[in-house]
Amino acid sequence: MEKSKIAEELRPFFEPKAVAIIGATDKKGKVGNVIFENFKTNKERGIFRGNIYPVNPKLDEIEGYRCYHSIKEVPDDADLAVISIPAKFVPATMRDIAEKGIKSVVIITGGFGELGEEGKRMEREILEIARANGIRVIGPNCVGVYVPDTGVDTVFLPENKMDRPKSGPIAFVTQSGAFAAAMLDWAAGANIGIGKMVSYGNKIDVDDADLMDYFIYDDEIRVVTFYIEGVNDGRKFIEAAKRITAVKPVIALKSGRTEYGAKAASSHTGSLAGADTIYDAVFKQTGIIRAEDFEHMFDMAKAFAKCGLPKGDRIGIITDGGGAGVMASDAVAKFGLRMAELGDETLKFLKEKFPPHAVAGNPTDVVGDTDAQRYRYAIEAFVNDPNVDAIVIITLFQVPLLDEMELIDILSEYAGKSDKPIVAVAMGGKKTEHYAKILEDRGVPVYPTPERGVRALAGLVQYAKYLERRKE
Amino acid sequence: MKEEALKIIEGVLAQGRKSLVEFEAKEILKAYGLPVPEEKLAKTLDEALKYAEEIGYPVVLKLMSPQILHKSDAKVVLLNIKNPEELRQKWEEIHENARRYRPDAEILGVLVAPMLKVGREIIIGVTEDPQFGHALMFGLGGIFVEVLKDVTFRIIPIEEKDAWKMLREIKGYPILSGARGEPPADMKAIVDLMLRVSKLVDDLRDYIKEMDLNPVFVYPEGEGAVVVDARIILK
Numbered sequence: 001m002e003k004s005k006i007a008e009e010l011r012p013f014f015e016p017k018a019v020a021i022i023g024a025t026d027k028k029g030k031v032g033n034v035i036f037e038n039f040k041t042n043k044e045r046g047i048f049r050g051n052i053y054p055v056n057p058k059l060d061e062i063e064g065y066r067c068y069h070s071i072k073e074v075p076d077d078a079d080l081a082v083i084s085i086p087a088k089f090v091p092a093t094m095r096d097i098a099e100k101g102i103k104s105v106v107i108i109t110g111g112f113g114e115l116g117e118e119g120k121r122m123e124r125e126i127l128e129i130a131r132a133n134g135i136r137v138i139g140p141n142c143v144g145v146y147v148p149d150t151g152v153d154t155v156f157l158p159e160n161k162m163d164r165p166k167s168g169p170i171a172f173v174t175q176s177g178a179f180a181a182a183m184l185d186w187a188a189g190a191n192i193g194i195g196k197m198v199s200y201g202n203k204i205d206v207d208d209a210d211l212m213d214y215f216i217y218d219d220e221i222r223v224v225t226f227y228i229e230g231v232n233d234g235r236k237f238i239e240a241a242k243r244i245t246a247v248k249p250v251i252a253l254k255s256g257r258t259e260y261g262a263k264a265a266s267s268h269t270g271s272l273a274g275a276d277t278i279y280d281a282v283f284k285q286t287g288i289i290r291a292e293d294f295e296h297m298f299d300m301a302k303a304f305a306k307c308g309l310p311k312g313d314r315i316g317i318i319t320d321g322g323g324a325g326v327m328a329s330d331a332v333a334k335f336g337l338r339m340a341e342l343g344d345e346t347l348k349f350l351k352e353k354f355p356p357h358a359v360a361g362n363p364t365d366v367v368g369d370t371d372a373q374r375y376r377y378a379i380e381a382f383v384n385d386p387n388v389d390a391i392v393i394i395t396l397f398q399v400p401l402l403d404e405m406e407l408i409d410i411l412s413e414y415a416g417k418s419d420k421p422i423v424a425v426a427m428g429g430k431k432t433e434h435y436a437k438i439l440e441d442r443g444v445p446v447y448p449t450p451e452r453g454v455r456a457l458a459g460l461v462q463y464a465k466y467l468e469r470r471k472e
Numbered sequence: 473m474k475e476e477a478l479k480i481i482e483g484v485l486a487q488g489r490k491s492l493v494e495f496e497a498k499e500i501l502k503a504y505g506l507p508v509p510e511e512k513l514a515k516t517l518d519e520a521l522k523y524a525e526e527i528g529y530p531v532v533l534k535l536m537s538p539q540i541l542h543k544s545d546a547k548v549v550l551l552n553i554k555n556p557e558e559l560r561q562k563w564e565e566i567h568e569n570a571r572r573y574r575p576d577a578e579i580l581g582v583l584v585a586p587m588l589k590v591g592r593e594i595i596i597g598v599t600e601d602p603q604f605g606h607a608l609m610f611g612l613g614g615i616f617v618e619v620l621k622d623v624t625f626r627i628i629p630i631e632e633k634d635a636w637k638m639l640r641e642i643k644g645y646p647i648l649s650g651a652r653g654e655p656p657a658d659m660k661a662i663v664d665l666m667l668r669v670s671k672l673v674d675d676l677r678d679y680i681k682e683m684d685l686n687p688v689f690v691y692p693e694g695e696g697a698v699v700v701d702a703r704i705i706l707k
Binding site for chain 2: 230231232233234235237238268269270272273275277278280281282284285469472
């Protein structure tokens with residue numbers, strides 16, 4: 001698929017010139033009201049810069065906005081329609097949208113294919129209208145699109161019930177609307193930046209493959225995360241996945257690890273091939289990184305968002321606590337990485353700079369009486385050592401002589417200037433969380449346990465190796 | 473390649489069958505350059521005697537019947553037949569076993585095959601997924617596949633680097649690389665096999681549903697591999 005086509009087709013979903021909200025209402029709590037409020041609030045904040053055209057045959061005005069009685073009446077700059085009217089009215093509305101010439105439609109409304117035959121028939125009708133008129137459809141039965149930078153927010157869960165994450169270079173795509181809402185809320189709390197979220201529900205038209213093709217050319221997005229329940233067109237998915245993983249990492253969380261077909265298969269091979277085995281194969285073959293759970297998914301996404309790729313799998317560990325260093329070393333082995341063997345110069349440098357009771361090695365233990373400066377020596381040495389591909393820095397902020405802000409300055413300085421991925425591990429309670437957030441806002445991914453930090457790095461290594469193999 | 477394979481497939485379909493007997497499956501494999509033993513289908517005892525001379529004793533007899541897909545259950549694979557005398561005797565025995573197992577079994581002939589030198593056993597298989605299409609499976613044979621299910625899959629068509637990755641990612645890989653002091657197995661031959669199966673299935677994707685090459689004997693580096701038994705199930 002050529003660049004311009006998919007980018008042009010999907011752009012209005014993410015940065016519309018003007019949005020028509022079909023089914024907008026002044027009744028608080030109604031889906032059509034929440035979506036209208038989202039856009040209105042974002043416009044007041046100066047984030048959404050387009051025009052907003054509520055459409056409702058029974059209203060002349062909603063909260064100071066002129067309300068149009070039909071989509072056909074809205075001004076011609078409308079390039080995105082968001083539909084939240086009962087399912088039975090949607091096909092007719094689609095015809096009006098086609099006549100109006102709007103090419104991008106999000107159908108929030110549920111009650112289609114998920115309910116049975118009549119719903120499926122309506123979906124086919126909608127799709128026929130879309131195809132005949134060059135309209136792209138997200139949904140139906142979905143929460144749609146969230147883009148913090150442009151103020152597009154069709155998520156019908158109000159802000160007082162669901163926090164929105166800040167912007168960031170992570171795209172998040174999911175079928176399930178409930179999961180989308182829960183994840184956005186969680187990401188907001190976990191300080192994870194989401195640049196674009198798409199929840200496509202019944203995905204009669206725009207699917208994972210289309211979105212992968214779009215994100216190839218989206219410079220705001222560095223890593224794409226998918227929560228996948230099922231794929232309709234396997235071939236299209238594989239082709240699109242191969243295209244995007246050549247350019248940027250894709251992480252997938254796949255639900256439904258149940259086996260199928262074991263009984264129906266008449267060959268040995270058939271009996272061994274569960275649905276999950278096949279997804280595993282697809283992910284390996286296309287370079288998609290599989291996450292075990294959503295925590296794993298966003299741990300990796302955070303690392304991809306903030307770090308470059310490592311040149312190899314040799315990990316260096318710096319800690320101010322021996323036990324945490326051992327935990328990190330264990331995780332290095334568990335996730336198939338290697339402990340770096342430090343060069344002689346590194347060891348010499350560290351021994352010169354360290355007091356006798358600090359441990360130069362891998363892990364390097366700056367020990368409990370450390371100050372920020374001792375960390376600087378260790379990081380400097382690891383960054384310069386060609387035998388180290390990626391660095392895990394365990395910061396137990398609790399030790400008495402450590403100036404937390406000074407250490408944060410040092411970490412973010414090296415994370416900014418070194419090519420090597422640097423991740424931090426901060427274990428502790430409220431005080432630690434406070435510093436972890438500051439550190440993360442300064443561009444260093446922070447994890448609450450050594451295991452999670454190392455596992456996130458393992459994702460970077462996996463992707464780097466995949467890219468290497470592609471070059472062969 | 474494709475034309476020869478299609479001819480066999482169409483013949484089988486014309487008989488109302490979905491399952492190819494070993495001999496037919498191997499003809500298709502041969503058309504795609506996969507290594508199969510020098511085997512011949514004998515319709516009569518005289519033919520069997522003649523083929524056994526050509527191949528050289530000891531030989532193996534395998535009875536081909538569309539109704540008998542699990543040949544060892546039916547005892548219609550008889551090994552290590554050393555001379556014409558024994559062959560005459562086993563010829564009777566194999567037909568007797570077939571009649572006992574399935575009195576209505578239609579017998580297409582008896583495959584006369586050489587006794588193969590035993591190699592490390594692998595399995596290469598194909599299955600079809602409703603979303604992603606055909607997938608290729610690779611694993612070690614015997615208990616590794618039966619009990620440990622130490623197998624790996626890729627969607628067809630695969631590339632050469634996929635095949636190498638599959639080879640190395642099974643837990644039993646050290647058995648192929650020679651961890652216990654044996655010479656390493658002929659990895660290139662395994663990769664070549666996988667690529668040929670991928671090509672075959674990609675060409676014939678509208679016909680083939682499932683496939684097992686089980687076992688395949690793999691010999692030490694430079695000595696190749698051979699498909700010992702094969703099944704193909706059509707759509």
